[in-house]
Amino acid sequence: MPLLPGLRVIRSPLHGYGVVATRDFAEGDLLADIEGVAWRLGEDWDDRYTLRISDALWFDMVDQTRWINHSCEANSEVDLGVDAHGEPWAKVYAWRDIKAGEEITFDYEFAPEVAEPCFCRAPACKGVIMRQDEPTA
Numbered sequence: 682m683p684l685l686p687g688l689r690v691i692r693s694p695l696h697g698y699g700v701v702a703t704r705d706f707a708e709g710d711l712l713a714d715i716e717g718v719a720w721r722l723g724e725d726w727d728d729r730y731t732l733r734i735s736d737a738l739w740f741d742m743v744d745q746t747r748w749i750n751h752s753c754e755a756n757s758e759v760d761l762g763v764d765a766h767g768e769p770w771a772k773v774y775a776w777r778d779i780k781a782g783e784e785i786t787f788d789y790e791f792a793p794e795v796a797e798p799c800f801c802r803a804p805a806c807k808g809v810i811m812r813q814d815e816p817t818a
């Protein structure tokens with residue numbers, strides 16, 4: 682697969698590997714049309730670098746975006762869905778202006794049942810990686 686322009690994998694001060702911008706991006710810019718592989722309910726796979734598309738469909742990120750870290754104050758967001766053929770897609774967009782050299786982050790928004798403690802060090806860190814838009818009860 683071709684390398685994604687404007688992104689580079691580095692050793693991250695946040696956690697493990699991370700991805701930095703190698704040029705400036707403006708709010709709303711497309712950072713990456715993510716290359717991934719579909720996995721469906723009932724199949725057995727490594728879910729560490731996988732986006733949840735629905736209750737029955739996941740998208741394993743296989744390009745540089747795999748290494749994007751979570752942050753509670755992320756500078757990008759992921760838009761995802763399913764195309765007319767039932768195949769998942771996902772894209773990363775700049776949530777705000779991003780300067781060259783900044784680490785790219787998005788909010789992983791894990792489901793409550795798979796929530797993990799967060800150590801992102803953002804001033805507004807919620808302490809847990811979990812989507813906030815639904816009640817947990």
Ligand SMILES: [Zn+2]
Nearest residue numbers: 753799801806
């Ligand atoms: Zn956090």
